[in-house]
Amino acid sequence: MSYEPPTPPADLSTELVKSLNKSSLDRLQDIARYAEALAEHKEREVRLEEESNEVDAEERPDDLPDDVPAKATITIKEINDNRYYYWQWREGDKVTSKYKGPVNPDE
Template sequence: MSDPPKYILEGLEKQSPETLREIAQIATEMADRKESQREAELEEQEVDDQPEDLNCDNAPSSATLTKKEINGNQYYYWQWREGEKIKSEYIRPVDPKR
């Protein structure tokens, strides 16, 4: 886990214990919501039919093939979970001619 930004810590330091507990609850709810959104995105992006020319030998263990759209272009990525984090590894464009 990385350290929170200094400006956040400085602001928290000025708060009462009651306010800090409220902030902790809000932060926990926010983290849960973001994790749920990330899970939903992962499920939506899974590719059903894997391209025949895609080499799976180099795929990370337990990775699934996903498609991501960036600036109107689609790309293949490997995606997998390491603990609480979702990791991605770029493969190539969906349309190799682009």
């Protein structure tokens, strides 16, 4: 093991490097545990997103647009006494909707 301090990654901000260098051993160990847990969490999110994108074409409804994920459900929204179908899905904390068509196609 070298007696020289480690070289920080080039893309870390100077402020972050200075803050880490000033931190106590206990604080650095807490930061390291948190950073590791955060990295694992983000890896899991990426893996789950990739798995949801790998849904077989057979599982997608025939009328599902290409830009709507397979996990989307159909909801009915009433606007000015008219009812419409919308594809709806969650992206993190945000709910996204895409117009499908009127509930009664004669409208």
